[in-house]
Amino acid sequence: MNFGELSPLRQSLHAPGARDDGSPARAGKRPGHAGNGITHVQSSSDLSDNERRLSFLLKLSDALHVLTDPTAIQVEACRLIGEHLKVDCVRYGEIDGEEYIPRAAYAPANDVDLRRGPVSGLNSFLRDAYRRGEAVAIDDVAVERRFTADERTRLLAVGIAAFLGFMLLKNGQWVGALSLQHKTPRTWTPAEVELTREVAERVWAATERAKAQAAARESENRIRQFGEASSDVLWIRDAKTLRNESITPAFEKIFGFPRERAMADDHLTTWREVILPEDYKVVAAGLDAARRGERVTFEYRIRRPDGDMRWVRSTIFPILDADGKVSRLGGIAHDATEEKTSTARLQVLVSELQHRTRNLVAVIGALSNKTAQECTSLAEFQYVFGERLAAVGRAQAHLSRLADGEKVVFDELLRAELMSHAKSGRVTLAGPRDVPLRNSAVQTFALALHELTTNAVKYGALSRAEGHLEVRWELRPDAGGDQALHVDWRERGVDTAAVPTAAKGGGYGRELIERALPYQLQAKTSYELTADGVHCTITAAIAGISPAQLDEAAAS
Template sequence: MTENNRTEDAFAFLGKGNGIRQLIRDFEWGATPLGRVETWPGSLRTATALLVQSSVPIVMLWGEHGIMIYNDAYSVFAGKRHPQLLGSKVREGWAEIADFNDHVMKVGLAGGTLAYRDQELTLHRRGVPEQVWMNLDYSPVLDEAGTPAGVIAIVVETTGEVVARQRIAREHERLLQLFAQAPTFMAMLRGENHVFEMLNPNYQALIGDRDVIGKPARDALPELADQGFWALLDQAYHTGEPVSRWSERLVIIRSPDIGPEERFIDFVYQPIKSDSGTVTHIFVQGSDVTERVIAEHRQRLLVNELNHRVKNTLASVQAITTQTLRGAMSLREASDSINDRILALSRAHNMLTAQNWTGADLSDVLDTALVLDGDPGRPRFDVTSPALRLEPHAALSLALALHELAINAAKFGALSRPDGRVDIVCETARLEDEEVFRMTWREKGGPPVQTPQRRGFGFHLLERALPVELSGKVRIHHRPEGLVFELSAPLSAIRESADLG
């Protein structure tokens, strides 16, 4: 038998095949502590034969130096370190993790085992440092005497899985941050009992300071029992179809000290399904739109009020025009009177608009109405009035009445003379069981007063319209020393209501 035949026979335990088998046949084992293959113990041959046939990456570390013998799958793992690793000492072959492998050798040769899951190591497999993760299982290999002679390692790289999990974890963390920072309220409910799994700060603000995580929604928010929300949640869960509502009324107890609060919300219940199509969760997302609903309600009221005021204003202008034309002696007189009265109406509207038509102070009504050309600052009026807030309709009616009195005084009464004056006294009093508002207009220093033979728009407004508008009474005295106008009305008819402030 030739030397070559003897060599072939020595490697017969490897079986047939190329790749790592051929490299093992060609390697100069006599230059290593293992010696020529012909001298290998049966345990080493058997272990080598087993590992080269495995499709799982396996490396055997023989003897105290940990001489490396591995299979084809491990050569792929080794990268550019293969084939130099074959027959090398493990501490030198993987010098960057020498301490780690030193520990492995000590434990394995002492008969111990080691197992690592997703073990992180930095290897130089392609000429540069590379962060990798692996599942590693180490077991001792016994010789013929039952003594640990080497260590066998099953090496399964998990870098791809670990990196994927890390990426998913980062994405999950990012989603949690978005969840927490979202401008809308959000919650995740699990199962048919709708157990709270997580919620963001806006949802917490909506329900108040209470711990709901891990609790069924019905137990966590009992005040919602008769408001229809649980039926909608059940509908979304059992049908697998999203449920949406807009401007839905919600009565919630966010604080026991405050009690039930009315809120309005837009929301959607979005079913979350598993791979099998079964609904597992309900994602709740929505917005507290209470301010929007209130604003829309106010807008509707304002539009309705605006329509009402426009109609009233047009009716007032029509009445002013009709009554003025009916009583005027000439077109010039009618034109001047109509202009003055519409201007007075405009000033009164401006005054109320500045207060958003919530009302006006009595002092502002007096200042607005008692504006006469040539008499800035009211030096010829002596006014006494209490602090009183008038409701809009009363303020407008009183302003127009005062304007008519002032115009009449300027044309025919006390203010037509340089020394003429007007005393105006406004007061509140209690008569029997009712609070009343009284205003007295008293002229003095003017020409002698006579009862007028003709009644124009001004007296129609003062004697007929004003008492109806204010639910009060009016008396006009044409005394020789000066005209006296007296108004008495229930305070409740002219004072601004408390809920309008």
């Protein structure tokens, strides 16, 4: 039957009404024909009908119980009741709001149109009966006067001469419909009416069960996929025995031994083997608190079978049974090792930053005082102090760009000071590349190089065309056998007799080299103003150096 074409009748969902011959149609509220005023007396025939009904319902239940697919349940139910009542067509559909959605049909001799359609076109007498929860039986469509002539014609044209229908109401809403159709007039018995109602209810219940089970399986599948994808361990234990019931794959990566071994573990034996003894009390206290119904988070350390130590952050929470008692414990174990390491590193960096900041403030204060003592005017102070601050800034820029474990190298620091003053043929640099300086030495070394460069630009080799600056450096073993950096700064082509007397004295640059470097870096220094220009040497300890750098130093 075309659902859209016969919208007032809607897939054999029918209501009571009078026939053309004056006898009533039936809408059954109980096992019997409604509206005929006859009280039925139970007979042996009635008992036989009841036995057959119960036998059929048992068969139906057995058949539906083993099915898990909602559509398969509906198809099987339509077939069983169709064969049992020997009808020409059975339909089952679901109702979503105002839309009828056909799901299954049984029609051994015909094809069945299963198009969906609206419920809103039902006749008022049909809607009223279905809203009352009544099963509706029409014995003979041809004489049912509550149908219009056009409706009767269309029903008969598609082979519906009699039908029995029932729409399920749940919480005041239509949710499903079961209808039986016959090609010839048929008197529907009270037992058949009641059976239709019961089958509809059972099909709906079995369908909902199957949907709930499918949803549960899908949910479990999503949870399983989530657990398998998670880098954290998700686990469930029996609250009483503490035996594992579920552990996700991340367990093996964090704890270092197979899940199967942990699943077979009872009373935490295997788990306890990897927990550091001094941390086990924290773990035991957390488990006890969760058993009492508390949610707890704590951290502990483990020693994996491969010897690697890891930090684990664990959250444990109670899982309650239907009586509200703690029956299981759920947990999330997170590998917090990297976070712990990062936190410790950050604390070191913060301490280093505080130290550098205090040191930098002290250096700037000292620079300001020394510069003020040397300068004779505010303009001179602004220039000299600005240049010295720029040198400090360049040193800090080098330090701030370092990655973990990296060091500022000497040649890079030297070139940064000289690059704005170097002229072709006037500066010679020679020495091994990438000699690492201690971080604590960078700032003082940078200021020393700045003072030497500034002096060379103002009075020395870089202040005249005939002047030449040569800077050579090499690695030498110190008294303790460690490698030290030796720097030789030599200026030539300078008539020192013409250098102003103030430039020959003990200014800040010379004081920095002769006093600050030995004090702060335990360096050995010399500073001499020769007839040809300044000659300065600095020997200072350096950071660790690789064998390759030693080879390069030897080659240079």
